[in-house]
Amino acid sequence: MTTSFPQATTGRPPVLIIGGGLVGASLAIALDAAGIEAVMVEAAAPRVGEQPSYDERNLALARATVNGLAAIGVWPHVAAQATPIRHIHVTRAGEFGSVRMDARQHGVDALGWTLPARELGAGLLRRLDECRHLKRLAPAKLEALESTPSGWRARIQTADGVIELDTPLLVGADGTASFVRDRLGIAAEHHDYQQTLFVCTVTPERDHANRAYERFSDDGPVALLPLSGRRCGLVLTVPREDADAVASLDDDGYIALAQQRFGWRLGRLSRPGRRHPYAIQRVAAKELIGPRAVLVGNAAQTVHPIGAQGFNLGLRDALTLAELVAGADDPGSEALLERYAARRAADREGTMAMSHGLVQLACLAQPLLGPLRSMAMLAFDRVPPLQRLMARRGMGFRSEPPRAVLERLP
Template sequence: MSPPDPVPQSPASPASPPAPAASETMHDVLIVGGGLVGASLAIALDRLGHKIGLDVGLLEAAPAGALPAVFDQRNLSLAEASVHALRALDVLPRLRAPSGAIARIHISRDGDFGRVLLNARDYGRDAFGQVVVARDFGEALEAKLADLPRLVRHRPARFTGFAADGGDGLRRARIATDDGERLIAARLVVAADGTASAVRDALGIAVERHDYGQTLFVARARAERAPDGTAWERFTDHGPTAVLPRGDGHYGTIHGVAADEADAVAALDDAAYLDRLQRAFGWRAGRLLSVGPRSAYPIVRVLAERLVAPRAAVIGNAAQTLHPIGAQGFNLGLRDALTLVECIDAAHARGEDIGGDAVLAAYAQRRRDDRERTLAFSDGLARLTSNTAPLLSPLRSLGLFAIDHDAALRALLVGGAMGYRGDVPQLCRSPSCRGAAA
């Protein structure tokens, strides 16, 4: 991937915020999008705001009392780095439902010999990460957001575009509410509004798309054997099948099918779907006994060509929507958010404009290595494991065998799976490491 585009230079502006017009609302930072990453950013910025007096606004499409649609029955695999951060942000302690620890990871492919088995205890850990249900996680985020009196929540509201640049060091976002359209001025606008980001489009940031020709079906399932901490990833010609240990005694299942088969799979009754899932996954958890409601998601990779524009940053799925193989998406987006917070904090300490070009250039540079390596891992694994070329089967088998028998290769795989790639934000490190770094 080529280096991030340089930040287009904007006129110099003071570190203190300019005064908005009388009819405007003013924030230091306006976050557009209250989903997984946007809400996490709001919480992290509020934590910083207590130290530096930051005024943060969060623009949310969902009305008060309702969760965004993204908080459904999907299963989120939180890498260890994300677990550290979300505990420090007081989100994970607010989970009402138990999470499922990932103590072991088992990787194999249908038709290929060999497998990779990773055990957290071999790396001095009880778990590589945790599995949470998106809805449970959304409720924990909402509980934390509700305890932030400094945060200004604009909801329900929708971003409709930007007003003309007034040359005063502010971005002005047009938002539509039940009371009509109005302007919100901010020193920095953050696009956290998902794959089809309206903010990213309004900033003129182009995207690169790749359709994997796959649809993923997500559902919880119950099996003869209860979860024991093992997360299985089973690859096939048509996509991955993952079976994850939830904390409620069920498994979180993800089943990939060719896009042209998706309608037929969606039409299967529960018994027929369970039979298909059993054939794809095997008998590692015994017989699959029941399955909950299914949701289907076409898989398309969407990459923003740059992460910044004057007085704007792009994070989470608005910056990159990945194939869910390897469970990298939310973990990568959370690291986007936490890195941006650190860049804002550093700029404030230097007396610089928190929405200025230097902050944005630092953010883009710090995210480069982690983003490129995670994208390469996710996309490469998705393409390699679904390629049906006969010559690739023995090569994949040898690759699995090599990883399973080479400690250095396993360590690289484990480090990435736990979220330790590139420039790791402080909150993603263990409390003992954060203390030593401080």
């Protein structure tokens, strides 16, 4: 049996968000905070253990991201689980030079914060429970989309049957393999890095002192992120052909590999937690918008995890869209969507170029580039204007950011 979705209390059809992961849920919350009626459709049940994106990754949240999460009321739900990043140290194996950043030198108490994705997911779910203008369909599946003169008609399978819903604005927040992107006919560029990322927690012999490390090598980057209780989040990238062998290592073997790749700056590493592998790819939609439709987060762009920009970039998508919709009479108008695409262009293209360029320049075997890489690191470390530029971009303040990320933390 098919039923029509109840009309929004404002008398206007709601914004329809497909996907309730980290970015989709953040968008739903931001729209709710602005008093915008919305419906969010998510395939997973509304529990942390059921949502694939609320996983074991340790997210490095840029300062702008934390400002944005505070502005939409999420940060109070997760702040106690977050660890401030007060220092950053970047090196390249086998080459001289490093980049060191200190929060105090840039006039802030922290450059960012580390937070497990599952903790952020739990905080998002708690904040979603507080929403007043949002309807959540989960678990539910988008089965079909039909274009209408005023927007889109969606056919959604729920536990209680099939629902048909009309919307003036369709938002694809449904991840890298986006059904919405395919239905809109938006092509995407794909690049497989032939790398696999392993994440887990470890305990270093020395106190991390709220310092985040990233070390580049021919085999890919390795990062150590500060966590509470003197633990660290280890992010280890390996060539795809080595992934099965790495996955089969016992704890001692895995620690030996991590130690060899990272070095001994924090002394001996020990007590590795459960390891989780992720294949790394780059997927970039060639367009961000379609007729009364828009892509955000991984549906718009999935980037290499180097530099930890994925969720940070996606949240700026969500908050920019919410800001524009909040001030509009028609959330799906062509003018609004074109404004959105223009607002996001420089940040999106710059961040994607940075992450892809770092992989190409810093993580591939190119001996002739070694001296140039070392000189570049020395310049970013010792030339104040260059470091200020890098710090500002690393903290998420690029081009024309959403107003929410400019708010200072309480």
